[in-house]
Amino acid sequence: xxxxxxxxxxxxxxxxxxxxxxxxxxxxxxxxxxxxxxxxxxxxxxxxxxxxxxxxxxxxxxxxxxxxxxxxxxxxxxxxxxxxxxxxxxxxxxxxxxxxxxxxxxxxxxxxxxxxxxxxxxxxxxxxxxxxxxxxxxxxxxxxxxxxxxxxxxxxxxxxxxxxxxxxxxxxxxxxxxxxxxxxxxxxxxxxxxxxxxxxxxxx
Amino acid sequence: xxxxxxxxxxxxxxxxxxxxxxxxxxxxxxxxxxxxxxxxxxxxxxxxxxxxxxxxxxxxxxxxxxxxxxxxxxxxxxxxxxxxxxxxxxxxxxxxxxxxxxxxxxxxxxxxxxxxxxxxxxxxxxxxxxxxxxxxxxxxxxxxxxxxxxxxxxxxxxxxxxxxxxxxxxxxxxxxxxxxxxxxxxxxxxxxxxxxxxxxxxxx
Numbered sequence: 001x002x003x004x005x006x007x008x009x010x011x012x013x014x015x016x017x018x019x020x021x022x023x024x025x026x027x028x029x030x031x032x033x034x035x036x037x038x039x040x041x042x043x044x045x046x047x048x049x050x051x052x053x054x055x056x057x058x059x060x061x062x063x064x065x066x067x068x069x070x071x072x073x074x075x076x077x078x079x080x081x082x083x084x085x086x087x088x089x090x091x092x093x094x095x096x097x098x099x100x101x102x103x104x105x106x107x108x109x110x111x112x113x114x115x116x117x118x119x120x121x122x123x124x125x126x127x128x129x130x131x132x133x134x135x136x137x138x139x140x141x142x143x144x145x146x147x148x149x150x151x152x153x154x155x156x157x158x159x160x161x162x163x164x165x166x167x168x169x170x171x172x173x174x175x176x177x178x179x180x181x182x183x184x185x186x187x188x189x190x191x192x193x194x195x196x197x198x199x200x201x202x203x204x
Numbered sequence: 205x206x207x208x209x210x211x212x213x214x215x216x217x218x219x220x221x222x223x224x225x226x227x228x229x230x231x232x233x234x235x236x237x238x239x240x241x242x243x244x245x246x247x248x249x250x251x252x253x254x255x256x257x258x259x260x261x262x263x264x265x266x267x268x269x270x271x272x273x274x275x276x277x278x279x280x281x282x283x284x285x286x287x288x289x290x291x292x293x294x295x296x297x298x299x300x301x302x303x304x305x306x307x308x309x310x311x312x313x314x315x316x317x318x319x320x321x322x323x324x325x326x327x328x329x330x331x332x333x334x335x336x337x338x339x340x341x342x343x344x345x346x347x348x349x350x351x352x353x354x355x356x357x358x359x360x361x362x363x364x365x366x367x368x369x370x371x372x373x374x375x376x377x378x379x380x381x382x383x384x385x386x387x388x389x390x391x392x393x394x395x396x397x398x399x400x401x402x403x404x405x406x407x408x
Contacts (some may be wrong), residue, residue, distance in 0.1 A: 040292060121376060170376075178382035188407035195399050203392030 002027070002098040002201045003115035005106040007169065010153040011127030013186045014120030017104050017179075022189035022195060023101040030093055031102040038085050044069070052079045053104075054156045065085065083163075096123075107174065108165045116200050118193065119175040123182040176200070206231070206302040206405045207312040211373065214231035214357040215331030217390045219306050221383075223335035224394035225401060226304040234297055237305040242289050256283045257290065257308075287367075292352045307361070310367045311378065320404050322397065323379040327386040328354070380404070 004021060008014020015031060022029035035053070039046040090109050093099060101110075107117040122130075127150055128143065135141070141149065158169035167174040177196065181189060208225060212218020219235060226233035239257070243250040294313050297303060305314075311321040326334075331354055332347065339345070345353065357372075365373035376382045382402065385393060 017323050119376070123377065141301040172323070172374075172376045172384070173327065174386050175382075178376040178379075180376070180380050185407055188403070192403035192407070195403060196396050199392070199396035199399060203389055203396070 001094065001113065002197075003094050003106075003110060003113055004100045005110065005115045005117050006100065006102045006120060007107055007117070007175070008103070008120040009106075009122065009127065009170070010150050010157075011131045012122040013130060013181045015118050016186050017118075017190045017193060018100045018102040020187065021194045024191060024194040025098070025100075025197065028093075028097060028099040029102075030099060030104075034086060034089055034093070034101075035105055037089055038082060041085055042082065044082075049082055052082050054160065060102070072201075079174045084193075105161050105164050108161060108167065114204075116177075116197055117175045118197075119170060119172070119178045121170070121178065121180055123180075126182040185201055205298065207298050207314060207317055208304045208401055209314065209319045209321050210304065210306045210324060211309075211311055211321070211361075211379070212324040213308070213331065213374070214354050214361075215335045216324045217334060217385045220390050220398060221322075221324050221385070221394045222304045222306040224391065225398045226332040228300070228395060228398040229304075229401065232301060232303040233306075234295075234303060238290060238293055238297070238305075241293055242286060245289055245335075246284075246286065253286055254359045256286050258357075258364065276393060287348075309365055309368055311367060312371065315346055316406075320381075320401055321379045322401075323374060323376070325374070325382065325384055326359065327384075330386045 002025075004018075006014050006021075008017075008019040018031065019029055021027070038044075038053075039049045042049070045163055046174055054158060068176050086104060087109050089114075090101065090104060090106050094106075094110050094115070095100070096176075101115075115178065124147065128146055131146055131150065144193045161167070161169035175191070179189065179193060208222075208231065210218050210222040210225075212221075216303060218387060222235065223233055225231070239250055239254050241401075242248075242257075244254070245252045272326055290308060292308050294305065295317075297305070298310075298314050298317055298319070305319075326349065332350055335354065349361050362373035365371070367377075371378040381391065381397070383397060
């Protein structure tokens with residue numbers, strides 16, 4: 001089974017890269033679908049699930065009392081239940097066939113299934129530009145607000161991974177390949193990465 | 205002109221990757237040749253030049269007196285002269301034709317010539333293994349000594365770059381691609397990176 005995980009900085013184009021790679025290689029593609037499935041399973045609203053998985057961990061770090069430990073509140077416990085469902089679903093998905101999974105800490109959760117782990121990043125100017133181009137019409141954030149938003153989302157992603165692993169989110173050591181999309185054409189770079197992935201799996 | 209620079213952690217196989225990429229793409233390859241040329245130009249011993257360029261900077265950080273600044277000693281000044289020759293030579297080489305340059309901070313020195321900058325790294329176990337396989341017969345370093353040697357060489361490389369740029373050596377932000385060779389077959393991974401480079405230059 002060839003599994004590609006894409007972790008990415010917000011605004012770097014990682015999601016588009018993932019989608020394009022999946023199209024080129026004819027692999028299944030998972031991103032938001034996982035949230036939808038978890039929401040259905042727990043009968044929650046999708047946005048709630050997404051927000052719990054991305055922010056819930058900020059208040060559910062384990063607290064140690066002597067030899068036992070617990071989580072700080074009910075919200076935290078719910079986040080853990082959702083995470084556990086997410087783990088199960090990711091493993092199910094990954095065992096079905098070749099796939100590209102964007103986000104969801106799949107690089108960590110599927111570690112024992114030997115995925116090709118790619119991290120997509122870009123400099124802040126490229127990310128601001130990309131976010132502006134893709135912002136909904138009613139979003140009128142100032143540059144400083146947009147910078148803060150980008151930083152906040154990435155910081156949540158990093159926190160999420162810290163909960164699951166000692167490997168630091170975004171540290172090149174945790175990935176097979178880190179790709180800088182600053183000033184790059186996402187379409188062209190995706191074909192190149194797809195070729196890279198093909199070569200990688202052939203050489204295994 | 206297609207220029208590929210390879211920066212690498214000691215023992216990660218970066219030099220072999222560079223050589224193989226150059227062979228596959230039919231590009232000129234530069235590594236130790238640059239040291240030889242600098243040594244000839246200054247009528248110094250090659251090992252002295254190499255050591256000055258790698259270690260000389262540890263004692264030639266600029267010291268500021270009020271509004272002027274100077275370097276701490278003669279050794280430092282010599283290192284700077286050698287660096288200046290290295291800069292000129294790198295620019296000469298790079299303007300001659302397509303090439304792969306390993307090390308020598310070429311990623312920084314040739315920044316304005318838009319090279320494809322690749323960083324090659326690996327986990328410590330892979331690096332120890334590779335160093336052991338390639339060590340001269342009379343080198344019998346203990347594991348702890350070899351670890352220290354690897355750390356020291358990389359720390360000198362980082363220092364060298366710190367002298368030239370604000371970009372931190374090994375930070376993924378400063379490279380187009382960071383490749384992890386842990387457990388990888390260097391020959392196979394080099395072909396994949398060569399394909400990547402080909403695609404990169406075609407898309408420019």
